[in-house]
Amino acid sequence: MAKYYGDIPCIKIGDKIHITVNATSCLCGKKYTYGKPTSRNDLSSSNIIWRELEAVSCDVCKKKYRQ
Ligand SMILES: [Zn+2]
Incomplete structure (x- = not known):
């Protein structure tokens, strides 16, 4: 059984899962617009999703979260 981090x-954003710090940016410093497409090439909307740390695919976000 995997360790539970909560x-x-x-x-x-795109094909990566980042950790949010507020409504407009991530732990790694990447900005996004809540509920709107992040770019012309990515028309999927950005909505907050609740995941365990293991599901985060942005290495910078993961690293900063563990510090
Ligand atoms: Zn990130």
């Missing part, structure tokens, strides 16, 4: 507010 749920973390995450945001999917």
Whole structure:
């Protein structure tokens, strides 16, 4: 059984899952617009998703979260 870290507010940008710090940016410093497409090439909307740390695919976000 995987170690449980608890749920973390995450945001999917492109094909990576980042950890959010507020409504407009991630732990790694990447900005996003809540509920709106992040770019012309990525028309999927950004909505907060609750995931465990293991589900976060942005290495910078993960590293900073553990510090
Ligand atoms: Zn990130």
